[in-house]
Amino acid sequence: MGSAFRLGAAACWAKTAEVDHDISRDGSHYSLASGILLPSLGAKSNRNLKVSGRFIISPHDRRYRVWKVFLIVLVIYTAWVSPFEFGFLRIATGALAIADNVVNFFFAIDIILTFFVAYLNPKTYDFVNNHKDIALKYLKSWFLLDVISTIPSELARKALPGKLSNYGFFSLLRLWRLRRVSALFARLEKNRDYSYFWVRCAKLVSVTLFAVHCAGCFYYLLADRYKNPEKTWIGSSMPNFHNETLGLRYVTSMYWSITTLTTVGYGDLHAENTGEKIFDIVYMLFNLGLTAYLIGNMTNLVVHSTNRTRKFRDTVHAAMSFAMRNNLPVRLQDQMLSHLTLKFRTVSEGLQQQETMDALPKAIRSSISHHLFFDLVQNAYLFKNVSNDLLFQLVAEMRAEYFAPREEIILQNEAPTDFYIVVTGNLDLVDHSTEIERIVKTAKNGDLVGEIGVLCYKPQLFTVRTRTLSQLLRLDRTSFLNLIQSNVVEGTIIISNLLQHLKEESDSDPTIDTLLKEIENMVTRGRLDLPLTLTFAATREDVKLLQKLLNRNMDPNECDCNNRTPLHIAASKGNEQCVHLLLQHGADPNCRDDDGKGPLGEAIFGSHESVAQLLFSNGATLSAEDNALYTRIATEHNNKGLFESIIKYGGDVTAKFDDGDTALHKAVCNGNIELVEFLLDNKCDMDLSNNHGWTPRQLADQQSHEEIKSIFEARNKQITIVENTEIVPGLITRYRSEPAMRQVQMEDNSATVSPRKMNLNNSVFRVLSLANSNIKGIGMTSTFDKEKVSRSGPRVTISCPQKGKCVGKLVLLPESIEELLKLGEMKFGFAPTRVLTIDGAEIDDVAVIRDGDQLVLAGGDELTENVTHG
Secondary structure, X not given: OOHHHHHHHHHHHHOOOOHHHHOOOOOOOOOHHHOOOOOOOOOOOOOOOOOOOOOOEOOOOHHHHHHHHHHHHHHHHHHHHHHHHHHHOOOOOHHHHHHHHHHHHHHHHHHHHHOOEOEEOOOOOOEEOOHHHHHHHHHHOOHHHHHHOOOOXXXXXXXXXXXXXXXXXXXXXXXXXXXXXXXXXXXXXXXOOOOHHHHHHHHHXXXXXXXXXXXXXXXXXXXXXXXXXXXXXXXXXXXXXXXOOHHHHHHHHHHHHHHHHOOOOOOOOOOOOHHHHHHHHHHHHHHHHHHHHHHHHHHHHHHHHHHHHHHHHHHHHHHHHHHHHOOOOHHHHHHHHHHHHHHHHHHHOOOOHHHHHHOOOHHHHHHHHHHHHHHHHHHOHHHOOOOHHHHHHHHHHOEEEEEOOOOEEEOOOOOOOEEEEEEEOOEEEEEOOOOOOEEEEEEOOOOEXXXXXXHHOOOOOOEEEEOOOEEEEEEEHHHXXXXXXXXXXXXXXXXXXXXXXXXXXXXXXXXXXXXXXXHHHHHHHOOOOOOOOHHHXXXXXXXXXXXXXXXXXXXXXXXXXXXXXXXXXHHHHOOHHHHHHHHHOOOOOOOOOOOOOOHHHHHHHOOOHHHHHHHHHOOOOOOHHHHHHHHHHHHHOOOHHHHHHHHHOOOOOOOOOOOOOOHHHHHHHHOXXXXXXXXXXXXXXXXXXXXXXXXXXXXXXXXXOHHHHHHHHHHHHHOOOOOOEEOOHHHOOOOOXXXXXXXXXXXXXEEEEOOOOOOHHHOHHHHHHHHHOOOOOOOOOOHHHHHHHOOOOOEEEEEOHHHOOOEEEEEEOOOOHHHHHHHHHHHHOOOOOEEEEOOOOEOOXXXXXXXXXXXXXXXXXXXXXXXXXX
């Protein structure tokens, strides 16, 4: 077999030996059925468990494993034929010889493949992929025996000396291959896909048959090679046995072998010569060990199936003897028997849940508990609104247990050590405080029992007894309190849930009402083992508890999971005492929660006027989020009082919402006339566009709100745009949109000039409407006017006394002083250099100009005195 064959065969296997295709059928490199050593403790995790390199085969490759199984079939053939040829045939001929050579050929191929199969280093637990290392390891181990067992019989007979060539000793070396069968049974015994019982039985039967076969072949060999055939075990009863058929001689040999193995000894066959007697002695000594091995294994298999039943009977007998000896009542005897029966049932049916869980690492246990019980615990009343993190920790600490019917789980007045959640079944809560037993309540799936005693560290209130077969989740008090101590906020939620549950139950049971008052008293005095927070005290509006906690130097600005502080909660509930106490201890009046809301907004929304006034006097302000939220709420609910409160405490009702609408937009859409008038009175702009370009005025027209349209028209008439109106500088006053304008005195004429008739073509509304409609040619032809006219902003009246006539014009305020001076130049044909107020103060920045201001454009210092004294 040349190098080309070796490379070709190795390449055929190496193509599929990549990455994780080498995972065994058992699912893991570390499977007990894989025959590979497990890594030592503390070994590094970055091991090389992948096969790499050219012409390297993974021992876990699926096709290589199929090849190994195929070789097992050939080994079974070898196990029969090698002893048979050794005993009955002097030389193999015909089909048998051909079959032997074909089998040897396959094992020769396996020898070649072994030089390309990676192996696992037991020290480093890495796959060795180096050809040289693989070859050295194989050469030092089984290579020589594998080669000898593969040499054809013809070559062996020629190589052996003359005497040995007459015996098939060399063929027995092929039995070396049986080690593969031993490894196969070792894997099958650990493989969960196969029954351990039947695998063991198959192994015992195989060992027995192989021993009988080999002994029968050796028996015949002794008789066949003896110098006097008649003085042999078979010759004494069959003188011409050489002339008999091969089948008859084989069956006779097997018959004597098995009678000797079983020590039956019918007497029809027996040893005749010394050699046979010696072999019988050795064989029977071997049979003693083999018989002991077979009987011991079969006994273990049988006893294993009945051992649990025997232990159960012994345990029940011991329990009943104990009960009788101590004169226990029948009720307790029944409970003991029920518990032991249930325990045996869980073992026999494979329901050893907790034992299985305890055998697993913590991460797997936690994942299993989360999968099985998380939803149940999450829906329990005690853990509502608790974070998922705490729920996961709680579930991981719980243990599932079964209880038989009529079994008492908790006794009344015993020390609280555990509480339970019902998974399946029904439980009775029994009161034994009187002579008559009273069932207070029946707990069903998802209910809790024993939680009050654990939380409040009080003796258990009731006896808890199962009504049916029940499965419960148990959580011990120590583990529970340890988790709560590290999750303080969650602890207050749990206490609140308990108190709320007791309030609901107290309506139907006076005992629960008394218990509720007692627990509330304990909470107020801080006697509970659970951690208490300021947010919990504020939620309960408990001033005494709040004072006690603040005296412990607790942070008054502590937050819950939503960043709500105790001040948020107290303000929302309108508790002035709590708010005052928190402010005294340094609570921040402008703290914000996750939604951006502050305490002042909470008080305003709750209509708690005294609390809002207290907060406002301590520096609280409305945040932008508060302003937008409560303005929207006031609009949607047509709450004029809320609007007034927002304005009172510095809010802006003219601000836009996230969608670009203002409160006036919403009021128009709702058709609320009273609210529209209120908003207009508070400087809401009826010509302010939303994100879609709609103004409140246009919405009123589009939705045909005639009354609102009339209000807008009336308001529009008050905003008089006076173009070319002559006014005396001394009488220029701030524009206030009054319904009527005073008559204006001219400097050079004592006659009075009436205001022009309102012309909507020159009004701001007309300018804005035409600008939004892209209509040009309304008298403002410059690029500046076209750019600025579409912008909504403050409106001011500008005049220029230096023109000789004081002509006032109502314009939109530009974005800078320079643009305002340029606008004045276009309007009056005069280049002003300064902007003055009506009182003569010079203006340097448009930011100080307000809507409706009167502005005077001047070009020199001489005008200042005319403005101030004119």
